Amino acid sequence: MTDIAARIAQLRAEIERHSHQYYALDAPLIPDAEYDRLFRELQALEADHPEFASLDSPTQRVGGKLLDGFAPVLHAVPMLSIRTETDISDGGALAFDGRVKRELEQPDAEIEYVCELKFDGLAINLRYEHGVLVQAATRGDGESGEDVTQNIRTIRQIPLRLQGSAPPVLEVRGEAYMARRDFERYNEKQRELGLPTLVNPRNGAAGSIRQLDPALAARRPLSFFAYGLGEVQGWELPATHSGILEALATLGVPVCEERAVVRGASGLVAFHQRVAEKRDALPFDIDGVVYKVNNLTLQARLGFVTREPRWAVAHKFPAEEQLTVVRDIDIQVGRTGKLTPVAKLEPVFVGGTTVSNATLHNEDETRRKDVRIGDTVIVRRAGDVIPEVVGVVLDQRPADVGVPFDLFQRLDGKCPVCGSHIVREEGEADWRCSGGLFCPAQRKQALLHFAGRRAMDIEGLGDKLVEQLVDGDFVRTPADLFTLNLTILAQLERMGEKSANNLLDAIERSKQTTLARFIYALGIRNVGEATAKDLARHFGGLDGVLQANIEALQQVPDIGPIVAQSIVAFFGEPHNLGVVQALRDNGVSWPEQVVIQQTTPLQGLTFVLTGTLATMSRDEAKERLEKLGARVSGSVSKKTSHVVAGTEAGGKLDKAQELGINIMNESQFIDFLRKIENQDET
CATH class of the missing domain: 2.40.50.140 (Nucleic acid-binding proteins)
Structure with a gap:
């Protein structure tokens, strides 16, 4: 029994360490599969030995029984609101600094402030006793809130036990929120299941915490940032608010790094402007910033007015x-x-x-x-x-x-721009114009795609040049690129004789291509590089692709009814066939292939790459896989054989886990490649 208790304690500590690395620091040390293995072992041991149950166990995060309601919680220290500065310009910061200096009777002083973000979530009070989370409550009316402990336990960023030496009582106050990426992932899954989606991240956070079913709350991914304290017993406070935040971080409580200690009104203005510029790039929603006098002694001197602290203010951004x-x-x-x-x-x-x-x-x-x-x-x-x-x-x-x-x-079933038929493929949310290369609304993007490095590879044909060619009505379809001359190019801005000749040379070189590149360049809906290569291998020439019906196309490996329908619809439009013929008439050609069935080590296997690989680029990984006969797809399906997950892997990794597809981390992938490549050489 002693060994079992020790193993349970070891597992709890190890899982909490990895949870902190993953959820708070965004720096995982082990693969998800290994984390899951440790978690399952702990669950099994606790189930077999309930005498070792503990509130701070990681297994307590997964949600408990359905609640009848939320019990009221009287806050030992009221959760007060902060005054909001409605002037969204720099005047809001200047007004606050002016008020502080007047109250302190220090008109010439340069006051030190802490600047933080104003998170758009739900205020929460976490009560720790001797380092263990014992209660969590909402703000409520400031005097009393609702007991949401079971739901808060599902937020993996929040430690169930504080790190290091903790005081007898420590109440941590902060904001529960839903990150934008988690919000999008959750809604995507809901849409796939035909279930209601969340309106916005803030409503998602508030709704999750106030769910009476903790198991449902556990399925909604929330995060947490601390920004202050409630009741404290047996702990000597630091001298400054910034010191409190640093101390909380050392205890394992997540504190937002996007904060600063500044001096004077100019420091407040600079922080407000800096955050406003990067607001949209933040991984979570905010609706402003918060300024606080840093020195706790000065905070005490300033005190409160109508239950709002004089030493703090929220400076909002424009309403969203x-x-x-x-x-x-x-x-x-x-x-x-x-x-x-x-x-x-x-x-x-x-x-x-x-x-x-x-x-x-x-x-x-x-x-x-x-x-x-x-x-x-x-x-x-x-x-x-x-x-x-x-x-x-x-x-x-x-x-x-x-x-x-x-x-x-x-629309009477027709594109409002070019009059082509509109189509909606099975399982798709969007209607689309089938005009493709013919439709003026799609023209610029079609040309850029056609000239791309992986397509026809026309060096020098970028966004600004394409915009001029289309707006000047010099180019309507990709075939028109091959009729350009010096007279036309001389009319364009910033196009000298040398640049024009270089472009014409690049266009001429692009005429000699491959069938796979040509098919990909056409921009057919649902046809990426891998599918284009599959079509070229299977049919050997373009005429076979043009003549193939849906049944014939589905004989190509990894092409299902949706992709087959996209190909048939594209070549079913006379406009698109006309562009293809014009391209061939203008000299675009490729060597016809003889279809030969040959065996390669990874033939018949489909790989998906997701996230960032440290030792090689995604293109290099794709090239090595394809050389071994594998197909590299951009999406995960039941037909996927393996998923290679680098850092910051997203929804593809989630889907692979749901479907039970084999997942390799980068180290496993490199070992796998070396083994296969060595076998292939021998």
Whole structure:
């Protein structure tokens, strides 16, 4: 029994260490599979030996029984709100500094402040007794909140036991939030299952914590940052607020690194401006910054007014959500043919600018939100992100509001730009224009893709040049690139004789290509490099691809009905066939291949690469796999044989785990390659 108790203690410590590395420091030390193995071993031991149960065990994070309700919790120290500075310009920082100096009667002093982020989540109080988390509560009305301990235990960033020497009582206050990446992943999974999605990360965080079913809360990925203290017993406080944050970090409590100690109003202004510039790049939502007088003695002198501390203020950024009215719903054609419903709005100031258009994403989202012409809607804009309609305020819907949105009926089944048929593949959320190379709305992107390094590899044909060629009506399809001459190029900005000749030489060289590159260059929906190579290997020439029906295409390895339908639809448009013929007439050619079946070590296997590899580029890994006969795909499916996961692997890794597909880390992948390559040489 002594050995069992020791092993349980060892496992708990090891799992908590790895959890802290993964969730708080974002620097995992072991693969997920090894973490899962340790966790399962601990679960089994605790199940067999319930006498060793402990509240600080990592197994207590997974959610318990369904709650009847949340018990009230009286805060030992009230959770006060902070005054909000409504002037979103630099004046907010200047006004706060001025008030502090007046209250302290130090008009010429340069006060030291701590600057932090104002997280857009839910305020939480964590109570630790002798280092063990015993209770978690919401802010509530400031005097009392709700006991949400079971749900808070599911947040893996929050330590169940503090590191090092902990005081008898330590209440940590902070914000539970949902990171943007976790929010998107959760919604993606919900959509795949046909279940409701979350409106925004803040609602996701608040809704998760106030779930009566802790098991459901456990499935919603939340994070936490500490920013202050509640009740403290038996702990000598540091002299400054910045010292408190550093001390909490040493105890294993997550504290946001995006903070600064500054002096005077100029320091506050600089922090506010710096964060505003990087706000959209942060991995979580914020709605402002917080300034606090750093010295705790000065905080005590300043005190409180109407239950708000005089020594702190929240300096907000422009609001990111506002109400407005939908005047019409327009349909835009994107660069890849995607048809996007766009709400034409009564202009409203949101996210720092006046917004009159907002995306509705696709027909399904428009119907799910039931957005209709005449509705009052919530519009969200975060920085440079395209404004979107978050939801409808049904209480304000007029009696004569329009009918539910129907994209196909609205367009009579045709692209509003080029008149080609619109299609929606099975399982897809988006309608698309089938015009492809012919559609003016898709022209610029089609040309850039066609000229790309992995396609026709026309060096020097970049964004600005393509924009001039299309806007000047010199190039309508990729075939027109091969009719360019010095006279035309001389009319373009920043195009000297040498540059023009270099481009014409690159265009001429690109005429000699491969069938796989040519097929990929056409930009057929769902046809990437790997599929283009599969088609070239299977058919040997372009005519075979053009003549193939859906059944024939599905004889190609790893091509299913969706991809086959995309190919048939593309070549079924006369416009696209005309472009292909014009390219051939202008001299684009490739050697016809003889289809030979040969055996290679990894023939028939499909690999997916995800994340960042430290020892080689993704292109190098792909080239080595393909040389051994493997197919490298961009998405995970039941047909995937192996997934290679580097650092910061995302949704592909999650899907591979769900499907039970073999996963290799970088070290295992390198060993695997070396072994296969050595076998191939012998």
